[in-house]
Amino acid sequence: MDLNPSAADRAFREEVRSFVHSSLPASIRDKMLNQKKVSREDTVCWHKILYAHGWGAPSWPVEYGGTGWTAMQRLIFDDECALAGAPRLIPFGHNMVAPVIMKFGNQWQKERFLPRILAMDECWCQGYSEPGSGSDLASLTTTAVRVRDAEGDHYLVNGQKTWTTLAHWADWIFCLVRTSKEGKQQAGISFLLINMRTPGVTVRPILNMHDIHHVNEVFLDNVKVPSENLVGEENQGWTYAKYLLGHERSGFAQIGFHKRELQRVKDIARQEMSHGKPLFDDPRFRAKIAQLEIRLQALEIMGLKLIWDQEQGKPPGPDASIVKIFSTDLMQAIGELAVEAAGPYAQPYQPEAQYLDFAGEFAGPPYTSGLAATHFDNHKYTIFAGSNEIQRNIISKMILGL
Amino acid sequence: MDFNFTQEQTLLADSLRRYLAKSYSLPARRQAIAAAGGFSAEHWQAYADMGVLALNVPEAHGGLAAGPGGNPLDTLVVMREFGRGLVVEPLWMSAVVCANVIGLSGSDTQQSALLPALADGSEVFALGALEPGGRYDFNHVATTATASGDGFKLSGRKAVVLHGAQAEHLIVSARVSGKVADATGVALFVVERNAPGLRAFDYATVDGLRAAEITLDGVVVPQSAMLADETHGTAVLERTIQLAGAALCAEALGIVEALTDTTNEYLKTRKQFGVPIGKFQALQHRVADMLVCVEQVRAMAYFAAAKVSLEDGEARRNAIAAARASVAEASRFVGKNAVQLHGGMGVADELIVSHYVKRLTMLNQTFGDYEHHLAQYAEAMTA
Numbered sequence: 001m002d003l004n005p006s007a008a009d010r011a012f013r014e015e016v017r018s019f020v021h022s023s024l025p026a027s028i029r030d031k032m033l034n035q036k037k038v039s040r041e042d043t044v045c046w047h048k049i050l051y052a053h054g055w056g057a058p059s060w061p062v063e064y065g066g067t068g069w070t071a072m073q074r075l076i077f078d079d080e081c082a083l084a085g086a087p088r089l090i091p092f093g094h095n096m097v098a099p100v101i102m103k104f105g106n107q108w109q110k111e112r113f114l115p116r117i118l119a120m121d122e123c124w125c126q127g128y129s130e131p132g133s134g135s136d137l138a139s140l141t142t143t144a145v146r147v148r149d150a151e152g153d154h155y156l157v158n159g160q161k162t163w164t165t166l167a168h169w170a171d172w173i174f175c176l177v178r179t180s181k182e183g184k185q186q187a188g189i190s191f192l193l194i195n196m197r198t199p200g201v202t203v204r205p206i207l208n209m210h211d212i213h214h215v216n217e218v219f220l221d222n223v224k225v226p227s228e229n230l231v232g233e234e235n236q237g238w239t240y241a242k243y244l245l246g247h248e249r250s251g252f253a254q255i256g257f258h259k260r261e262l263q264r265v266k267d268i269a270r271q272e273m274s275h276g277k278p279l280f281d282d283p284r285f286r287a288k289i290a291q292l293e294i295r296l297q298a299l300e301i302m303g304l305k306l307i308w309d310q311e312q313g314k315p316p317g318p319d320a321s322i323v324k325i326f327s328t329d330l331m332q333a334i335g336e337l338a339v340e341a342a343g344p345y346a347q348p349y350q351p352e353a354q355y356l357d358f359a360g361e362f363a364g365p366p367y368t369s370g371l372a373a374t375h376f377d378n379h380k381y382t383i384f385a386g387s388n389e390i391q392r393n394i395i396s397k398m399i400l401g402l
Numbered sequence: 403m404d405f406n407f408t409q410e411q412t413l414l415a416d417s418l419r420r421y422l423a424k425s426y427s428l429p430a431r432r433q434a435i436a437a438a439g440g441f442s443a444e445h446w447q448a449y450a451d452m453g454v455l456a457l458n459v460p461e462a463h464g465g466l467a468a469g470p471g472g473n474p475l476d477t478l479v480v481m482r483e484f485g486r487g488l489v490v491e492p493l494w495m496s497a498v499v500c501a502n503v504i505g506l507s508g509s510d511t512q513q514s515a516l517l518p519a520l521a522d523g524s525e526v527f528a529l530g531a532l533e534p535g536g537r538y539d540f541n542h543v544a545t546t547a548t549a550s551g552d553g554f555k556l557s558g559r560k561a562v563v564l565h566g567a568q569a570e571h572l573i574v575s576a577r578v579s580g581k582v583a584d585a586t587g588v589a590l591f592v593v594e595r596n597a598p599g600l601r602a603f604d605y606a607t608v609d610g611l612r613a614a615e616i617t618l619d620g621v622v623v624p625q626s627a628m629l630a631d632e633t634h635g636t637a638v639l640e641r642t643i644q645l646a647g648a649a650l651c652a653e654a655l656g657i658v659e660a661l662t663d664t665t666n667e668y669l670k671t672r673k674q675f676g677v678p679i680g681k682f683q684a685l686q687h688r689v690a691d692m693l694v695c696v697e698q699v700r701a702m703a704y705f706a707a708a709k710v711s712l713e714d715g716e717a718r719r720n721a722i723a724a725a726r727a728s729v730a731e732a733s734r735f736v737g738k739n740a741v742q743l744h745g746g747m748g749v750a751d752e753l754i755v756s757h758y759v760k761r762l763t764m765l766n767q768t769f770g771d772y773e774h775h776l777a778q779y780a781e782a783m784t785a
């Protein structure tokens with residue numbers, strides 16, 4: 001066993017760091033580091049910069065235009081990007097639907113979709129959840145009926161998806177749809193790729209806990225989807241869906257992101273005064289930061305192990321559930337500590353200040369203005385991608401055999 | 403020993419609960435927030451008519467209280483309902499916090515000049531006690547009061563003054579002598595919001611209220627504006643903040659009760675895997691734990707109300723610190739899990755759950771957070 005970065009890894013870190021520093025546009029960096037609104041354009045812009053450098057898909061194999069990096073290299077890359085203030089890449093394309101297309105898609109689908117995901121020419125969203133089917137995903141009722149008529153061979157899709165993150169940015173949605181009502185629920189589900197511009201697709205915003213528009217309802221009303229957009233076989237969608245969820249959950253380690261947010265807490269604590277001294281010098285507060293930093297060290301090893309397993313050819317399994325629980329709890333604890341650090345100035349809410357060009361007056365120190373919103377928004381992490389209760393069910397069933 | 407509320411208290415609670423259940427739905431609350439000043443004049447008047455703004459005002463000055471400090475149990479009963487109702491009107495700030503500052507420190511003349519308008523709701527009062535860089539330490543007073551003519555000139559800044567820009571009168575602490583964080587040398591003044599030199603920078607808060615940064619730039623006040631002189635200011639402030647803290651514990655109680663009820667109801671109606679999710683033992687245990695927390699909050703809200711009138715300053719300080727730390731601890735668990743058990747709906751703006759959680763989070767760091775109160779208690783603790 002050797003968990004320490006090699007000389008090559010250290011050199012790689014330097015390479016990534018200097019690349020990110022020289023290529024990340026300052027306006028995007030400033031938004032990320034100051035908790036400002038990041039636009040679709042910002043995210044696409046950064047993705048395209050990475051793509052131009054050959055780094056468009058850090059987790060893909062080389063044959064599809066990926067980097068072929070080792071687990072350690074991927075961790076280093078995420079670290080450096082997050083710490084430098086790079087936006088998170090939208091995961092739905094390159095980290096979710098792409099692995100499914102690579103493994104289960106046909107040649108046409110690989111050629112049609114993967115290069116555009118890699119180049120960020122098309123943005124994706126995930127159409128799994130429905131109003132009546134959240135944790136119990138297999139009960140989903142959006143139907144797809146195959147029709148062969150004069151206009152060709154297609155599916156007619158009807159139903160509603162909900163909580164669809166960034167559907168308002170997306171060009172495509174990958175959907176789980178019901179193609180059969182026979183047998184077990186899981187056995188009647190198919191995996192369909194739907195162009196968001198197809199007539200009958202309507203996106204309606206849902207406001208979250210803090211007035212942020214991230215998620216949407218997506219209505220599908222007699223949407224005609226060419227049958228060539230079916231991935232794999234009809235009624236086999238559940239297998240693909242689970243394969244995808246494994247990838248989604250293993251993307252949850254988010255080490256670099258945690259490091260950046262913990263750094264934010266430290267920066268706040270250095271500036272906030274408590275009894276005439278920086279809060280950072282208060283041993284009690286320091287111990288709280290230390291506790292989270294130590295947990296983060298544990299997470300880093302857990303996350304590395306998960307990617308390393310994948311590198312050895314082991315698909316993500318129930319151990320991704322362990323990382324998801326550990327990581328999302330940590331994420332919430334960090335956000336909570338940031339709010340605590342801000343003290344009375346966590347309370348003001350100035351929505352205008354979410355924009356980088358806000359030139360008005362701040363109620364308190366500018367670094368406090370987005371903390372409460374972020375903390376409230378963080379509640380979602382233990383709910384989506386399979387709630388942490390569902391992860392515990394998976395652990396107790398799949399690992400513990402209970 | 404008696405755990406019963408009086409009949410009057412029960413009746414008051416019932417009528418408030420009925421009123422709020424009927425008139426203060428989430429859409430009505432959104433309307434109140436959107437109204438000028440961030441609260442509803444109509445509801446405010448209704449509270450005044452029910453007498454709840456007068457509970458901390460002595461009878462001699464248009465109120466219903468037998469003496470200064472009111473009856474903490476009356477306040478508890480009302481604040482609990484206001485918690486459940488998720489009310490944004492400035493009852494706590496004006497009718498609890500400021501009524502007590504004035505009642506505890508004002509001369510008869512000052513009280514009769516100020517309190518009747520507070521008690522009938524025609525004027526709103528706000529207290530500016532904390533300052534930038536001072537965190538929760540109300541002794542951290544950099545605002546100065548210097549003698550000027552036969553009055554004073556006030557200069558400085560007060561941080562996150564709830565309803566500061568809507569209040570007709572502001573009560574501020576200002577230093578007459580000593581260094582910034584000294585425990586003495588602080589006096590209290592009433593300042594008119596439209597006084598020359600006073601600027602209120604008004605903004606919304608994450609929990610649906612309004613607050614302001616109050617800047618005093620050589621604001622001239624007469625001698626009669628001084629409520630407490632430099633030998634009494636700190637003691638009055640401390641006592642007021644304790645009364646305010648006890649009231650916040652009661653507000654938290656109303657919220658955690660409502661959150662637990664709502665969550666319990668949701669577990670019975672939301673179905674997944676063909677059954678109400680309340681059938682899952684993991685969730686049953688979680689709400690059971692929430693209920694344990696509710697009882698912790700209730701115990702400590704009662705405890706705070708029982709101890710906030712103690713004459714022994716140290717015992718009182720420890721009791722309130724204990725109550726507030728304990729309430730904050732238990733609230734965190736309830737808030738987090740109320741959201742969690744609602745799944746996606748928990749983080750949606752549409753349901754009241756997220757609004758409760760935002761208020762609960764913020765009230766538990768108003769005038770001191772968990773750590774602040776824990777440290778206060780720990781420092782005074784004997785082996």
Ligand SMILES: Cc1cc2nc3c(=O)[nH]c(=O)nc-3n(C[C@H](O)[C@H](O)[C@H](O)COP(=O)(O)OP(=O)(O)OC[C@H]3O[C@@H](n4cnc5c(N)ncnc54)[C@H](O)[C@@H]3O)c2cc1C
Pocket residue numbers: 125126127128129131133134135136162163164165166215380383384385386387388389390393672674675679682684685742743744745746747749
């Ligand atoms: C911000 C956000 C973004 C999202 N983005 C997307 C997206 O892009 N695409 C998409 O398809 N979906 C998305 N989701 C949906 C998400 O996956 C669901 O919210 C999640 O699966 C939970 O489903 P639900 O909200 O219906 O809650 P429910 O399933 O109703 O769960 C309610 C509560 O019951 C618990 N519970 C349910 N079943 C069990 C059980 N068997 N044992 C123990 N406890 C149980 C849950 O853990 C939860 O606490 C998003 C959600 C959020 C909040």
